[in-house]
Amino acid sequence: MHKPKPKLFAAVTLAFVFSIAPALAAPPSSAERVMISTVDAEAARHLALLERMVNQNSGTRNLDGVRKVRDMLVPEFEALGFTTRWIAQDGVNRAGHLHFEHKGKKGTKRLLLIGHLDTVFEPDHPFQKFERLDANTVKGPGVGDDKGGIVTILSALRAMDKAGTLKGANIEVALTGDEEEAGLPLTISRADLIAAGKRADAALDFEGLVVSDGKDMGSVARRSAGNWKVTVTAKSGHSSGIFSAGSGEGAIYPLANILSAFRKELPEPNLTFNVGMVAGGASASLSPNDANAEASGKTNIIPAQAIARGDMRALSRESIERTLAKMRAIVARPFNGGSATFEFEDKYPPMAPTPGNEALLAKLNGVNASLGLEAMAALDPLKRGAGDVSFVAADVDSLAGLGPASSGDHTAAETVNVPSIWRQAKRAALLMTRLSREKSAR
Template identity: 30%
Template sequence: MKLGFIAVAGAAALLSMHAQAAPKAPARDAKVWAAAEAARPEQLKLLEQVVNVDSGTGDVDGGRKVAGILGARLKALGFSVESVKAEVDGLPENTVATLKGSGKGRILLIGHIDTVFGPGTVAKRPFRMDAEKAYGPGVSDEKGGVVEGVYAMQILHDLGFKDFKQIVFLIETSEERGSSGTQKLIGKLVADADVELNLEPGDLPDKLTVWRKGAAGVHIEVKGRAAHAGIAPGEGRNAATELVHQIAANDQFPKTGDGITMNLTVLQAGTRDNIIPEDAAATYSVRIREKTDLAKVLAAVEENAQTTAVPDTKVRVWHQEPFFPPLPINTGTDALADRAEAIYAGLGMKIGRGGNGGASESALAYEGGIPALDGLGPAAGGFHADTEYLLLSSLTPRLYLLTKLVQELGHAPPPRLK
């Protein structure tokens, strides 16, 4: 009996010590929370305004219009706003807004305003809301996050917060094409920053993104020989048929999962229904967890290209640059996620951690040697489809989180990774 009593008493003491040692969640910042709540109506109005402008990647006029709306908001908050020419033709300018403070931290916010939807999409399905969600092209990927960033800056301005060295807000216009018009600019901005906060949407039900896959486009082109499809089909060499053979050979790679995935996204063949196709091409979206994974995929696809089912056809394999590298699990991102979890705990809420195959600029920040935290926009789903939506219940907590992160990191920036 005495031994049992001692064991129970000892266990109780250990539990008590653990409870005392556990970090206490910071109290909710009443001023910031009140400001985030008060911002909600105007935040939704601005979101509606920018969603109702078509700005698919390459829509120069639409991109400029959205950038003009957002840039004017930031300029009114004291930011110097610069339009920077895209690094490839056919894209609208990127917006770099800079605000100087009196503290230590150099914070880089990145969001994109290009979407995957073409001209006329807004006319078919403009911004709308129901009791739980907001809908519209780009509502969450990523206009919801960019608008959140603008209102975080509004709150800091209204509170007179200056405890940061500088905040740079990059609003870019080509993320959906691998930031093809922005990569050099991102590298330059990362070199002058301590930390990157990315405004991509949070995954459901309410998660931060702490890892991402890298992305590359892998292309297969087949050259055959044209011929009359009715009179002399045997004189032709059907490139489309050979491409089908190559597609079947490359079915070895998974289409879903946390590792390498390879999905067919674009298919082209033939010009008329009475001509044997001379040319055919396919594009795959390849997602990788490690940089070396791309070489493995290319080696397998090129090996398959050496064996053809249609005689006298030639197969060429190439991959597209630039592409996003992976954002691996790392201590710098984990430390930022720890801060975010503590801020959420002060609201009496819990935020999760996850990762996905959607590449983003955070990988470029990590490559540049600074910690990066992704998925800070409102929680959302249905990306790259007509079902895209933003979860309205996450709007105010996520705005509060971003604002508090900027305050903390401005006061106490994290060390560089490299």
């Protein structure tokens, strides 16, 4: 499918969404009423499944734990008529990816549903168990991100099955096993997801719903994620000679100037660039995982080495390339007594806002009208991070944030709003049913 060129995220997005949504408004059909009631009737069943999954640790590096969550899900999907494909990822030291496929009516749209099996919480983390805080709130590792999203998928599919609308739907479900820390190289670890995107007519991402000022938001865009590193090497010597022609200015002053230039010269809409770690001294180095640094020196020694590491996030490939060109030019500026190098690790691509993505949100707002829910505005992409849907967004119209509303993600305070699971499942069931009846463009 040809994807239109992305545009800057702006008020035009909201105008587009709200102008189309009223035209799609319709009361729920008899099948849709069955889906709505089924989600409510089976809520306890799905909450129990969420509890079982959360109580099974599946930190990204806990390969056996990820596989155990896989084993919980296979019978759930196969009971709905899906076939299972497990894609081992031994070559990138990850557990693998779980794909399910449901074949429906030929010539109709193929939907790709995206979620993930892993969490950020490894077995040695103290946060391990599911806990019910009250009737509307549960707590636990991955309860929202993204085991709550998986439960939302199953609740929606089971509702479709009960209403008879799943039978004709062409659906592929892709649950990655390493979303929180993707295996490298990405050309291997994301190859099957990218291929699934090329097969699909629409991609629906079941990571968390964002609620802003009490309103549910739709995500038609997500920014990229990449890591950069600046390394400065300079002459060392006695501090009494610093700034002289012979001794130079050391490594730390030039690094500070480079970072200051980044802050002043790089800003543009929807771009952020964080400095996550700095080390410098007579010697400085990063650990093999780039998450720790060592430095040594004395006040009377001119520092010979300095390193800074950070990330960069942008909304379009053009913004990424433009920013990288500026960063390289800044790092290449001469200074007294040394040199600097720049490295960039391109990880998650951007999911730029496109007319196709906006049209999906408009269709979701048609569902909202049928459900008697308020229309969802497009979320500012600055308010969420990168995700797996970005790997397919260049090839297929995509919509993110169809999972439940949660808070404290990636911390020991992660909770999920239970009613949002059922609200999102109803939205997803109706949206998938309506999309599945449309003619495929493939």
